[in-house]
Amino acid sequence: MNAHSEHHIVPKRVYFGVFATLIVLTWVTAWISTKDLGPLNIYVALSIAVFKASLVLLFFMHVKYGSKLTKFIVCIGIVWLLMLLFIAMIDIWTRSWMGVPGR
């Protein structure tokens, strides 16, 4: 096996830093949602959520310190989910362009 999978202990201050960021961003996203940003609201909310999820993945779930194979598997999962969401949504977003019955 490679050197990546050596016993790795994440320092506690990393956990506390990630934790504080997650808490602050939770209240920031709740507060921003009450402001009218036009169509941008959902993009801001989802960007904050993606950033928070990345912090959890990388540090709490140790992906940053994991083997290359672990990183690869996580990326595959994200790509697969995005394929599910985007390929289906391309249909939904573009249906109205054609003027055909249905939504």
Add this chain to the structure above:
Amino acid sequence: MASDSAVASHGTHAHPGYGELRHHFENHEQQKDASTIGMWVFLLTELMFFGGLFLAYFVYRQWYPAAFASASNKTDLWLGAFNTTVLICSSLTMAMAVHAASTGKRILLVGFLIATLLLGGAFLGVKAYEYHDKWVHHEFPGEHFECEGCADEVHSQLFFSLYFGMTGLHASHMIIGFGILLVLIWQAWHGKFTEKWYTPIELFGLYWHFVDIVWIFLFPLLYLIDRSGRSLL
């Protein structure tokens, strides 16, 4: 255990504290890598499981934006933010439990696992209160559904179907987590884990954080649609 002979047959010596080495693994490191990767593959199937519901959510939100906006405003924004905070706290205590396990601190490990269980329980308590509130206000989809002031009562039900479906699936994952946590607490108390072998603690940590990530997306998607009331004017 049978592993002793298997270890011997590979020409390696037993490592105390590492736990049992199954005969099909070359060494403890390979065994741990395989367990971790197995857990990640399971989590990917979970991702696609939740992914289907997220897709349904995006499709219907695209089709009925006004219904989703007004129905979402029926949820309690600050209670949702508070509950998100509680769940993130339980993720921190879980991360600290893995840290305690990796440094061989048994009492600390048990303490953090119990804290994780209690915070998870607090989250579900708040969730139960929210469900009850929705129920008594007839905001549960079905025959008696009512949505006072909703833009589009028929399609508001779609929002609440997804609300209960998605948060319900999430809550059921937490309830399953409680069962596993109880077993882990019992095992940790009886000294099953050492600083060299705590794979079940680490893998359960992955599961718990995954459930946290799902909520990180559920919170903005269910609670935070059009809070400024733009489309409601």
